[in-house]
Amino acid sequence: xxxxxxxxxxxxxxxxxxxxxxxxxxxxxxxxxxxxxxxxxxxxxxxxxxxxxxxxxxxxxxxxxxxxxxxxxxxxxxxxxxxxxxxxxxxxxxxxxxxxxxxxxxxxxxxxxxxxxxxxxxxxxxxxxxxxxxxxxxxxxxxxxxxxxxxxxxxxxxxxxxxxxxxxxxxxxxxxxxxxxxxxxxxxxxxxxxxxxxxxxxxxxxxxxxxxxxxxxxxxxxxxxxxxxxxxxxxxxxxxxxxxxxxxxxxxxxxxxxxxxxxxxxx
Amino acid sequence: xxxxxxxxxxxxxxxxxxxxxxxxxxxxxxxxxxxxxxxxxxxxxxxxxxxxxxxxxxxxxxxxxxxxxxxxxxxxxxxxxxxxxxxxxxxxxxxxxxxxxxxxxxxxxxxxxxxxxxxxxxxxxxxxxxxxxxxxxxxxxxxxxxxxxxxxxxxxxxxxxxxxxxxxxxxxxxxxxxxxxxxxxxxxxxxxxxxxxxxxxxxxxxxxxxxxxxxxxxxxxxxxxxxxxxxxxxxxxxxxxxxxxxxxxxxxxxxxxxxxxxxxxxxxxxxxxxxxxxxxxxxxxxxxxxx
Amino acid sequence: xxxxxxxxxxxxxxxxxxxxxxxxxxxxxxxxxxxxxxxxxxxxxxxxxxxxxxxxxxxxxxxxxxxxxxxxxxxxxxxxxxxxxxxxxxxxxxxxxxxxxxxxxxxxxxxxxxxxxxxxxxxxxxxxxxxxxxxxxxxxxxxxxxxxxxxxxxxxxxxxxxxxxxxxxxxxxxxxxxxxxxxxxxxxxxxxxxxxxxxxxxxxxxxxxxxxxxxxxxxxxxxxxxxxxxxxxxxxxxxxxxxxxxxxxxxxxxxxxxxxxxxxxxxxxxxxxxxxxxxxxxxxxxxxxxxxxxxxxxxxxxxxxxxxxxxxxxxxxxxxxxxxxxxxxxxxxxxxxxxxxxxxxxxxxxxxxxxxxxxxxxxx
Numbered sequence: 001x002x003x004x005x006x007x008x009x010x011x012x013x014x015x016x017x018x019x020x021x022x023x024x025x026x027x028x029x030x031x032x033x034x035x036x037x038x039x040x041x042x043x044x045x046x047x048x049x050x051x052x053x054x055x056x057x058x059x060x061x062x063x064x065x066x067x068x069x070x071x072x073x074x075x076x077x078x079x080x081x082x083x084x085x086x087x088x089x090x091x092x093x094x095x096x097x098x099x100x101x102x103x104x105x106x107x108x109x110x111x112x113x114x115x116x117x118x119x120x121x122x123x124x125x126x127x128x129x130x131x132x133x134x135x136x137x138x139x140x141x142x143x144x145x146x147x148x149x150x151x152x153x154x155x156x157x158x159x160x161x162x163x164x165x166x167x168x169x170x171x172x173x174x175x176x177x178x179x180x181x182x183x184x185x186x187x188x189x190x191x192x193x194x195x196x197x198x199x200x201x202x203x204x205x206x207x208x209x210x211x212x213x214x215x216x217x218x219x220x221x222x223x224x225x226x227x228x229x230x231x232x233x234x235x236x237x238x239x240x241x242x243x244x245x246x247x248x249x250x251x252x253x254x255x256x257x258x259x260x261x262x263x264x265x266x267x
Numbered sequence: 268x269x270x271x272x273x274x275x276x277x278x279x280x281x282x283x284x285x286x287x288x289x290x291x292x293x294x295x296x297x298x299x300x301x302x303x304x305x306x307x308x309x310x311x312x313x314x315x316x317x318x319x320x321x322x323x324x325x326x327x328x329x330x331x332x333x334x335x336x337x338x339x340x341x342x343x344x345x346x347x348x349x350x351x352x353x354x355x356x357x358x359x360x361x362x363x364x365x366x367x368x369x370x371x372x373x374x375x376x377x378x379x380x381x382x383x384x385x386x387x388x389x390x391x392x393x394x395x396x397x398x399x400x401x402x403x404x405x406x407x408x409x410x411x412x413x414x415x416x417x418x419x420x421x422x423x424x425x426x427x428x429x430x431x432x433x434x435x436x437x438x439x440x441x442x443x444x445x446x447x448x449x450x451x452x453x454x455x456x457x458x459x460x461x462x463x464x465x466x467x468x469x470x471x472x473x474x475x476x477x478x479x480x481x482x483x484x485x486x487x488x489x490x491x492x493x494x495x496x497x498x499x500x501x502x503x504x505x506x507x508x509x510x511x512x513x514x515x516x517x518x519x520x521x522x523x524x525x526x527x528x529x530x531x532x533x534x535x536x537x538x539x540x541x542x543x544x545x546x547x548x549x550x551x552x553x554x555x556x557x558x
Numbered sequence: 559x560x561x562x563x564x565x566x567x568x569x570x571x572x573x574x575x576x577x578x579x580x581x582x583x584x585x586x587x588x589x590x591x592x593x594x595x596x597x598x599x600x601x602x603x604x605x606x607x608x609x610x611x612x613x614x615x616x617x618x619x620x621x622x623x624x625x626x627x628x629x630x631x632x633x634x635x636x637x638x639x640x641x642x643x644x645x646x647x648x649x650x651x652x653x654x655x656x657x658x659x660x661x662x663x664x665x666x667x668x669x670x671x672x673x674x675x676x677x678x679x680x681x682x683x684x685x686x687x688x689x690x691x692x693x694x695x696x697x698x699x700x701x702x703x704x705x706x707x708x709x710x711x712x713x714x715x716x717x718x719x720x721x722x723x724x725x726x727x728x729x730x731x732x733x734x735x736x737x738x739x740x741x742x743x744x745x746x747x748x749x750x751x752x753x754x755x756x757x758x759x760x761x762x763x764x765x766x767x768x769x770x771x772x773x774x775x776x777x778x779x780x781x782x783x784x785x786x787x788x789x790x791x792x793x794x795x796x797x798x799x800x801x802x803x804x805x806x807x808x809x810x811x812x813x814x815x816x817x818x819x820x821x822x823x824x825x826x827x828x829x830x831x832x833x834x835x836x837x838x839x840x841x842x843x844x845x846x847x848x849x850x851x852x853x854x855x856x857x858x859x860x861x862x863x864x865x866x867x868x869x870x871x872x873x874x875x876x877x878x879x880x881x882x883x884x885x886x887x888x889x890x891x892x893x894x895x896x897x898x899x900x901x902x903x904x905x906x907x908x909x910x911x912x913x914x915x916x917x918x919x920x921x922x
Contacts, residue, residue, distance in 0.1 A: 295681075298916060299916055299918060301681050301684075351877065351881070354881045355880060355881055355884070356913070357911070357913030357914055357915070358880075358884055358911075358914075359914065360680065360681070361628065361823075362880050362884055364628070364681070364684060365819070365820055365823050365876065365880055366876075366877060366880045366881075368816055368820060369820065369873040369874075369876040369877045369880070370873070370877065372869050372870065372872070372873040373870060373873050373874065373877070375866070375869075376866045376867075376869065376870040376873075379865065379866055380864065384865065439916075440916070440918060441917075441918045442915075442916070442917050442918065443915040443916040443917070444915040444917070447915075490688055490689075490692065490812070493685045493688070494685065494689060496685075497682060497685050497686075501681065501682075528696055528699070528700055531692075531696055532692070532693050532696045535689035535690075535692055535693055536693070538685075538686070538689055539674070539686060539689055539690075539693075542674065542677075542678055542682060542686050543674040543677070546677045546678055546682065547682075
């Protein structure tokens with residue numbers, strides 16, 4: 001059963017059609033990756049799923065329900081979490097605080113109970129904290145629990161960004177370039193985490209990524225997009241060796257195949 | 268006929284508001300900074316001009332006195348940025364709001380200390396002159412105000428669109444780091460724009476002074492000018508002027524045809540309406556964050 | 559260096575980090591309760607004034623410090639609270655009911671203001687709130703039956719169960735009343751910050767986009783913040799009215815709004831303690847200045863003829879803080895505390911701020 005269905009999705013900014021009639025399905029429990037040159041519209045697709053942008057045409061279905069026109073804050077309630085390409089953490093709070101913000105969709109107290117901090121509010125806080133600690137253990141963030149985001153290195157912030165999305169307890173996780181700016185070891189950690197999320201937590205992951213090594217290592221299926229349009233879909237190796245994809249990345253007449261094979265071997 | 272008379276008076280007032288708003292928008296366009304001391308700079312400019320021109324003080328001829336005042340206030344504006352505002356370079360916009368509000372208070376104190384708190388009159392050579400025009404009577408002050416504003420706006424528009432400094436300023440206002448990489452002296456340009464803003468404020472001050480008396484609390488007109496800048500939309504020079512004119516015209520119409528006390532509040536009510544219907548102003552710029 | 563060994567999540571959830579902090583705060587409250595017993599009438603009045611301004615500062619802090627919404631017009635809400643409280647009491651209502659209703663009315667007003675205010679941000683919101691302040695000033699003058707127009711109103715003495723809490727009749731009682739209100743509101747505020755609601759405020763302050771992606775209804779959160787902020791400010795206004803006994807619109811001008819925001823900023827945005835620091839600043843500067851003036855006149859320098867000196871000194875302090883310590887008085891205190899906690903291992907650039915270069919979000 002498809003968890004996420006995108007049908008003929010299009011969006012135009014003024015005269016520029018950023019996404020043009022794109023359709024794809026993401027099956028439950030799979031890792032589905034969007035690849036494509038810069039400016040292909042991949043982040044725009046994410047922004048439409050998270051409802052920051054309003055598509056001009058097309059529909060999006062999640063778990064059978066249409067979500068194309070929902071307000072942005074309803075998306076997390078349904079079980080879709082996302083990370084941002086340029087980290088959008090809360091700079092003046094601690095890591096713990098940021099992760100706790102992820103539990104907002106699971107809050108059960110009213111404002112008045114918060115103001116008086118009733119026993120229910122305290123019990124809720126404890127349960128939120130318990131769940132967040134599970135995320136911290138999973139992502140090995142124990143050392144940074146009480147550090148302010150502002151003082152943390154880039155690699156750690158990227159991990160916290162993933163953690164905050166995990167704290168929501170989502171069914172679908174949208175990862176926007178999780179490996180960009182990370183070292184080789186950190187990228188390998190991300191690959192392991194994605195594997196664990198898929199196998200142990202049963203998460204479905206929709207990912208945008210440029211690092212072909214990571215893409216080949218974790219993806220079940222890959223969709224290549226260029227100029228907002230569908231280019232090719234299949235396994236990682238199928239898409240990488242697809243002539244249209246090679247042309248989109250390297251231009252016509254380029255014999256790019258040997259280079260791609262080398263990347264695959266080194267992954 | 269009386270209506271047109273009202274409008275002309277309102278347009279002249281509006282030009283003053285527009286000029287203050289112009290100085291305000293100049294700084295915003297160049298560094299996304301907001302100078303809440305703009306009204307007080309106008310007030311100080313008027314006083315400095317008075318200090319050069321009035322017989323009680325230096326007693327210079329009118330035009331040289333005004334030019335001297337502009338130079339002095341240009342220097343004051345430049346120094347304000349160079350020695351105070353530059354120190355908070357890199358802090359969020361809110362810090363500048365607080366800083367300029369405080370600077371405004373200081374300017375008010377300085378003016379009061381030097382020239383006292385009783386209202387003074389700027390001696391202009393055209394005081395009391397009027398032009399008659401097919402039944403309309405236009406005072407020389409109003410005529411000079413309108414003409415000066417038109418000329419100044421044209422000069423500024425040309426400056427930003429066509430000169431190298433203007434283009435460099437626009438670049439710096441869009442991406443400071445990239446501007447630095449291109450060799451643009453971002454901080455120096457910012458100070459230059461503040462100096463320019465000081466000159467515009469002085470002219471606005473002289474024009475305002477010519478139509479009445481001045482005292483250190485004159486800067487409170489600045490609040491109306493901010494409303495004008497908001498109505499026009501912050502990033503637009505012609506918008507600032509348009510906003511000023513709109514407010515300038517609304518005031519006398521509301522006073523004449525509306526119930527008592529409305530003329531004070533009408534500009535703000537109009538501004539709030541604009542903000543509700545078009546949150547970025549009439550000549551709005553779109554702001555969006557790309558994620 | 560103090561190491562806290564945490565054995566349960568409650569250590570982080572509790573209001574106070576450890577027993578010592580709790581004891582210190584308890585001691586502080588005890589000292590505050592005992593002030594009327596060893597202070598002069600003059601000092602007690604000043605202390606009461608400081609408490610009331612702390613309440614106003616707390617109100618503004620909710621909005622500016624913790625939800626990131628600038629308000630340059632908060633004196634308008636002081637006015638609404640003061641006039642509502644006085645009007646209801648003059649109509650015969652008992653003080654407690656009038657007081658709480660004044661807070662509620664101001665809070666509702668704030669929620670209504672939020673409807674357009676939500677769509678504005680940054681400088682537009684600042685100017686819109688300034689306009690609001692001017693409008694309320696005018697409205698107060700026009701609404702003569704309730705507000706006494708230009709002349710003003712008289713706030714009746716407070717009496718609860720026959721005991722007088724009047725500001726002039728029994729200043730200690732009035733002081734204890736204000737203290738009680740401040741303690742209760744601070745308790746609620748602290749609870750807010752450690753709960754989900756408070757976290758949603760912080761989320762809206764730091765990144766609205768993330769907040770949306772985390773399921774936070776940004777509009778509803780901002781409205782709630784406005785409502786709470788204005789309610790607290792309304793309560794402060796109510797107390798202020800009784801402190802002045804007789805007041806008119808001049809007590810709530812736009813200059814007051816601006817001063818409140820300036821003070822709260824130097825106090826330390828984003829911390830409850832900052833609101834208290836701001837109140838001390840507002841009431842202390844004129845006092846210190848008067849003492850300095852007296853001292854200077856003793857050695858022959860006569861500054862009494864110079865008007866506006868209070869504002870000048872206040873502004874200079876402000877400029878100094880913005881340039882050298884943007885985190886404010888409480889921020890500086892935290893830095894000093896961190897320095898001594900880590901002594902001698904603290905690093906010189908521990909609090910170095912990252913410069914943010916302008917990258918405009920304007921797109922035309």
